Amino acid sequence: MSKQRKAIALISGGLDSMLAAKTIMEQGIHVEGINFFTGFCVEGHTHAIREKDKAKPKRNNSLWVAEQLGMKLHIVDVIEEYKNVLINPKHGYGAHMNPCLDCKIFMVNKAKQWIVENDFDFIITGEVIGQRPMSQRKATMPIVAKESGADDLLLRPLCAKNLPATLPEREGWVDREKLHDITGRSRKPQIAMAEQFGFDDYSQPAGGCCFLTDKSYSAKLVDLWKSQGHKEYQLDDVMLLKVGRHIRPQPNFKLIVAREEGEGRFLQGYKNEFISMISLSHRGPLVLIDGTPSAEDLYLAAQITARFGQGREAEQVDIDVTMLDGSERTLQVKPIRDEDMPKAWYV
Amino acid sequence: MTIETLNARRLLCPLPVIRTQDKVKQLKIGDRLEVICTDPGVMQDIPTWCRINGHKVLEATAGNHEYTILLEVGSS
Ligand code: SF4
Numbered sequence: 476m477s478k479q480r481k482a483i484a485l486i487s488g489g490l491d492s493m494l495a496a497k498t499i500m501e502q503g504i505h506v507e508g509i510n511f512f513t514g515f516c517v518e519g520h521t522h523a524i525r526e527k528d529k530a531k532p533k534r535n536n537s538l539w540v541a542e543q544l545g546m547k548l549h550i551v552d553v554i555e556e557y558k559n560v561l562i563n564p565k566h567g568y569g570a571h572m573n574p575c576l577d578c579k580i581f582m583v584n585k586a587k588q589w590i591v592e593n594d595f596d597f598i599i600t601g602e603v604i605g606q607r608p609m610s611q612r613k614a615t616m617p618i619v620a621k622e623s624g625a626d627d628l629l630l631r632p633l634c635a636k637n638l639p640a641t642l643p644e645r646e647g648w649v650d651r652e653k654l655h656d657i658t659g660r661s662r663k664p665q666i667a668m669a670e671q672f673g674f675d676d677y678s679q680p681a682g683g684c685c686f687l688t689d690k691s692y693s694a695k696l697v698d699l700w701k702s703q704g705h706k707e708y709q710l711d712d713v714m715l716l717k718v719g720r721h722i723r724p725q726p727n728f729k730l731i732v733a734r735e736e737g738e739g740r741f742l743q744g745y746k747n748e749f750i751s752m753i754s755l756s757h758r759g760p761l762v763l764i765d766g767t768p769s770a771e772d773l774y775l776a777a778q779i780t781a782r783f784g785q786g787r788e789a790e791q792v793d794i795d796v797t798m799l800d801g802s803e804r805t806l807q808v809k810p811i812r813d814e815d816m817p818k819a820w821y822v
Numbered sequence: 823m824t825i826e827t828l829n830a831r832r833l834l835c836p837l838p839v840i841r842t843q844d845k846v847k848q849l850k851i852g853d854r855l856e857v858i859c860t861d862p863g864v865m866q867d868i869p870t871w872c873r874i875n876g877h878k879v880l881e882a883t884a885g886n887h888e889y890t891i892l893l894e895v896g897s898s
Binding site: 512516535539548549551714 | 871
């Protein structure tokens, strides 16, 4: 009896990786999923934090895909290792701060290590030639295979017929004829396949699978790097970029202003690590101050804090300031006027 | 049978799932794990993770902005 072959599928939670895994499962291969958590994945974090989003049901798309396909899913924390990918991408960034090609190489390399450790035979991804301008082009397909070390153990079932045969095809573990030849940006072939398999309610992220493809998120990340003078980061730093309004009146400090109750509760968890402000005389948001503000800067920050509370039109607002050592004082300020807050302050 | 508790407060999904997954690896079939979280997403994600990996959710409770899931390790 021939050996039961096993494949690991990179599962992003989107449709393509779901179809790729299903295509191979249909050929009698045992498939399990692997999903890498970089810290930037679109995993409903804002949803988890913000009150207003709570009405909509929230799900983890990778887990959802795994359940639909009836396969196991391994979620791997790669937060630390991913830092080097984001900080020094050999192949550069995409339209925003997304190092997609290096990211793909990194993830396929991690999958390669995983198959060696777990005695699996090959790796599947949902890549399609021409689907994404930076990371999924004909020219990048061999780069990912080679630089990840996966070489011909990397099979892309959705576009395999447009690529040289890989080991699983040559060895007859999978039938190349039953693989696909999708190219380009059109989603029609994938949507048709999804229909064929009876999948609906799948996720189709427009920009990509992580926050790094988001313009406003990327701007906040660049601002963070610029202000600290280096690109190192902690998970908390990049989580906080997902929350609140970020306002930088001066290079040496910025304000993170909660936009609603859920965000306020989330920021509350960070209160001991930042200078914080809240209005005492009127209802208003919790504000964290990141950086090294002078006494004068703190006064300006208090005026801005007052501007985002119900005392915005008042002559005077009392702002409670809690310093890093826990000491508290009250600043009495006149809220800053809208016209005195340049657009450039908003990160 | 061991009953362990995992503090996953302040972690956002999928980190509570990852921490649960890593903890379950150290436990034996029939052991129980109580996971305490603050991200409401766990009410969906941990039961899904349990279903696809062969573990059983015995109880899921919510209150005071905290979510607690008690699971029993299965044979996966
Ligand atoms: S969108 Fe994000 S997770 Fe997806 S390949 Fe690009 S950098 Fe990696």
